[in-house]
Amino acid sequence: MAADIAFTCAEGWTPVSSRLSTARRITLLLVYVLVAGGVVILLLVPEVPAWVSAVVAAAAVISFVWLWWLIGRRVRSFGYAERDDDLLVTSGILFRRLVIVPYGRMQLVDVKAGPIDRRLGITTVQLHTAAATTDAAIPGLTPQDAVALRDRLARRGEQRSTGL
Amino acid sequence: MSDPQRPSAIGDDLGLGAFVPPDATSDEQGRRHAHPVTPIVHGVAALPFGIAFAFVSLGGVLASIGIGAFLGAVLVVVIIGLLVTGWSYLAWRNLWYWFDDDGDFRVDSGVVTRRQRRLQLSRLQAVDVAQPLFARLFAMAEVTIEVAGTGDSRVRLRYLTLGDARALRSEVLARAAGLGEEAGEAPEAPIVQVPHRDLAVSLLARSVTAGLLLLTVVIFLFTWRIEGWGGLGVMALTGGIPILVVVTEFIRYFGFRVSESPDGLRLRFGLARTETRTVPPGRVQAIEFVEPLLWRRWGWVRVRVNIAGVNRDESGGSRQETLLIPVAPREVAVDLVQRVLPGLDLESLQWHEAPPRARWRAPVQWRRLAVAWDGTILASRRGRITRRLAVMPHARTQSVRVTQGPWERALDLASMHADSTPGPVRVAALHLDAVFARSVADDQAARARLARGTDTSTRWAQSGE
Numbered sequence: 001m002a003a004d005i006a007f008t009c010a011e012g013w014t015p016v017s018s019r020l021s022t023a024r025r026i027t028l029l030l031v032y033v034l035v036a037g038g039v040v041i042l043l044l045v046p047e048v049p050a051w052v053s054a055v056v057a058a059a060a061v062i063s064f065v066w067l068w069w070l071i072g073r074r075v076r077s078f079g080y081a082e083r084d085d086d087l088l089v090t091s092g093i094l095f096r097r098l099v100i101v102p103y104g105r106m107q108l109v110d111v112k113a114g115p116i117d118r119r120l121g122i123t124t125v126q127l128h129t130a131a132a133t134t135d136a137a138i139p140g141l142t143p144q145d146a147v148a149l150r151d152r153l154a155r156r157g158e159q160r161s162t163g164l
Numbered sequence: 165m166s167d168p169q170r171p172s173a174i175g176d177d178l179g180l181g182a183f184v185p186p187d188a189t190s191d192e193q194g195r196r197h198a199h200p201v202t203p204i205v206h207g208v209a210a211l212p213f214g215i216a217f218a219f220v221s222l223g224g225v226l227a228s229i230g231i232g233a234f235l236g237a238v239l240v241v242v243i244i245g246l247l248v249t250g251w252s253y254l255a256w257r258n259l260w261y262w263f264d265d266d267g268d269f270r271v272d273s274g275v276v277t278r279r280q281r282r283l284q285l286s287r288l289q290a291v292d293v294a295q296p297l298f299a300r301l302f303a304m305a306e307v308t309i310e311v312a313g314t315g316d317s318r319v320r321l322r323y324l325t326l327g328d329a330r331a332l333r334s335e336v337l338a339r340a341a342g343l344g345e346e347a348g349e350a351p352e353a354p355i356v357q358v359p360h361r362d363l364a365v366s367l368l369a370r371s372v373t374a375g376l377l378l379l380t381v382v383i384f385l386f387t388w389r390i391e392g393w394g395g396l397g398v399m400a401l402t403g404g405i406p407i408l409v410v411v412t413e414f415i416r417y418f419g420f421r422v423s424e425s426p427d428g429l430r431l432r433f434g435l436a437r438t439e440t441r442t443v444p445p446g447r448v449q450a451i452e453f454v455e456p457l458l459w460r461r462w463g464w465v466r467v468r469v470n471i472a473g474v475n476r477d478e479s480g481g482s483r484q485e486t487l488l489i490p491v492a493p494r495e496v497a498v499d500l501v502q503r504v505l506p507g508l509d510l511e512s513l514q515w516h517e518a519p520p521r522a523r524w525r526a527p528v529q530w531r532r533l534a535v536a537w538d539g540t541i542l543a544s545r546r547g548r549i550t551r552r553l554a555v556m557p558h559a560r561t562q563s564v565r566v567t568q569g570p571w572e573r574a575l576d577l578a579s580m581h582a583d584s585t586p587g588p589v590r591v592a593a594l595h596l597d598a599v600f601a602r603s604v605a606d607d608q609a610a611r612a613r614l615a616r617g618t619d620t621s622t623r624w625a626q627s628g629e
Contacts, residue, residue, distance in 0.1 A: 006566060006578050006598035086609050096573070098602070100564040100609040104616055130312065130472060131562035131583035133590075160613075 007098050009088055013079025019120045020140030021075040026116050028067055035060050080138050085160070087127065087153065089136045099136045104160035105129045109150045113143070125149055195262040195272075201302055202256045202323045207249030209298035214244035251275070261321060267339060269309065271319050283319060287312040288340035289447050289472045291333045293440040295326070300438070305329040309336060312472045337427040337442065352425035356496050358489065362464075363420065366491035367413050369458035371550045373406040417490045422500060429488070429503060443488065447471055448504045449560045451488065452589040453497060455551040465497045466490055469504075470587025486587060505541070505557060513543055516604075521575050522595040535580065535593035535604060540615065542582055542608055544593040554591040556582050558615035564605045568598065580605050 039060055042053045073093050081088040090098040110126040117123065123146035127136040141149065218237040260272045269283040289310040299305060304323035311318075324332065368374065380403035387395030418435035428444035449470040459465070467488035488500055502508050518526075518533035526533065529548040536543045542561065545553045561582050568578040578598040582591040593604065 006568070006602035085613050094570050096568045098566040098605070100605060102561075102563070102609055102613050102616075104613065105562050129562040129583065130585045132586045133565075133581070133583045134563040135565070136563065 007090055007096055009079075009081045009090070011081045011083060013081055013090065016075065016078045016080075016138065016140030017122055017142060018075065018140075019122050020078070021072050023116050023120050023122060023140075024071045024075065025068060028064070028071065032060070032064050035064075075140060078138070078140065082149075082152070087136070089127075089138055097135070099134065101127055101129060101134060101136050102160070103153065103156040106153060106157040109153050109157075111146050111150050125153075127153070193262070195260040198256055198259055198261075198321055199304060199324050199328070200256070201304065203249045203253040205299055205302050205304055205323050206252035207245045208301070209296070210248040211241060211245055214241040217241075217244065259321075261319075263335075263339065269319075269336065269339075271321075281319060283309060283311045285311070285336065285340040288336065288444075290444070291336050291442055293326075293329045293333055295434075295438045297436045299323050307332050310472075333440075333442070334427070337444070341427070341444075352423040352430055354421065354423040355429075355500065356422050356489070356492060358417070358420040358491055360418065362462075362491055363417060364410075364414055366459060366464055366466075367410045369456060371456040371458070373410060374456075374458055376402050376406040413490070417487070420487075420490055422489060424503065429500065431488070433490075441486075443469065443471060443504055445504050445506065449587065450554060450556040450584040450589040450591055451501055451505065452552055452554040453494075453501075455553075457549045459491070463494050464491050465494050467492070467497050467501060468588045470584045470589045472585040501555075505555065507540060508555065509538070510543070510553075510555075513538060515545070516596070516600070518577070518595045519597050522577055524575055525571055525577060525595050530595065533594050533596075535596065537604075537608070537611070542591060542611070544582075544591050546592070546594055554589055556584055556589075556591045558608070558611040560584065561608060561612035561615075564608045564612070566602055566605045572598075578602065580608070582608060 039053070039057050042048055042056055070093070074091070077093050077096075078089075078091045080090070086100050086102045088098065088100055090096070106127055107130055108128045110128065111123055112126065113123045121142060122140050123143045124137055124139040125141055125146050126138075127134065129136075138149070215237075218240040221240070254275045255273070258273060258275055258278070260270075262270055264270050264282070267285060269285055271279075271281045271283070273279050273281075289312050290308075291310070292308040293305050294308065295305045299322075302323070303326060305326045306320055306322040307324060307329045309319045309321075321332070368377070380399050383395045383399050383402065387399070415435045416437075417433050420431070420433040423430050423432075425442075428442050428447070431439075431441045431443065433439055449472055451470075452468045454466040454468060455464070469486050469488050471486060488504070489497060492500070498508075498510065513536035515534040515536045518530055520530075522530040522533060529546055532545055532548050532551065534545050537558075540559075541555050541557050543553065543555045545551070562585065563583045565581040565583065566578050567581065572578055572595060575595075576598050577595045578601040579595060580593045580601045584591060593601065596604070
């Protein structure tokens, strides 16, 4: 599709770990445990007509399957590329985005991991510039990759740093 | 100290101010205190809250018992005032500020938790002098110093006499500009003042405000016609909110004046709370001309700016609008902007418009959507009813984004955004041809990099004026 040309990168995208899908699916499961609880309560309340409960349950199941599948695609859509002067990050299926961050504009680089991420051995690298709208987070890196990437970015940032 | 020859634009213009000697106490190392009257100002400023508190907590008792409860309420108010005064006395005693040997601005503060802060003046963004209402009663002012940074990068010093506040501001600006410490207060030349009538008319004629007021009239006519008085509640909403906004902004931007000084453009405004804001050239991150439909008959525009650090409160979230001017004829506005973005030439820009198929995504504004650039700036325009034209110097581009929603994807369109520091201005070229949007984004990243290499505007006073 022609529209995809706008979101390609000549150097090729580095994908993120598929363990990110696992992490996000665990979170999804945790949310849907609560949803399932709600559906069970709905089934137990006698005043609610059976067809209402059935519709809600079906909607829950369908949305769960859809989100499960979507997570896989979303994670595959993540990619980053280190070019000579800037970092490119892309993601998204329905709403696609591509961010170009010149190394000289980075103010700080965060490396962070939540409890589920740590169990699975993945980490997020987040870039900050002076603009709050810069949305350059790369999730699903292995800790070694993340630290190496952070150090490379920090070094390049220092070489090319200018004021605000 | 303030110069008695120069007309004082903000000052004790309420005519109620107690005489306060210009007295910034300092210790042997040159560290300075705020003015000793500060705790009393804080105490007085707390009185309305004290009264409200007494009213709420003792409201029922007041109605039943009378004079005894009234005295009780007075007692509560006085106690609250004294508590606040006592606390701010401690805060005042622990607040020290000074310039250290490295040329940085240092502030030590805190009663329970001590804080020591060092502001790098080379990263200064703005220095503001403001007079809140209660401070004005005492002829006092507060100074806010902003430096670039992601965290808590502002310091607010309360309170100094107006003269001390101005002297501090000019000292900070002089040091930041790379001049000596005793440059004195920069002279300033007035450029433009917004007439009160224009301000009021322009606020009423803004697109959303005017639309809501019109809606209110329509609702009123209907209500009156069919005598269904339920419409009154809706009217209070559709009419009340815009009027509230108009009144608030009118008070805030009352008597808006712009003058030029070597420190940059100096803005003064406010009815209840007078503010002075200095916009140093080279610190402006992005600007936007806003032109609502009804303003066009007078040729008016509003100019909004992003200045790093200014659009942030302590929590980091505030999006208060920063203006270069609330309303002015187009030529005046362009002239003002050219003072902070020298060399800006809007006339000779080559506009690259969104393709006609963008009408399916943005049926109203598609004809206006366009992007342009020259050697120093990137510009984008959008909006049909309220026209917006945003400008960002290449050297101020933080990052570049390309986004595409599902609808845009179906039409092979994409939008390009140039990210700026937090502020009201967004530079976005919406719904361009997808491949073109990407190429503009790549080029913009390259232009930003090149421009930064040659940018000297941050040390404006040294860069040869």
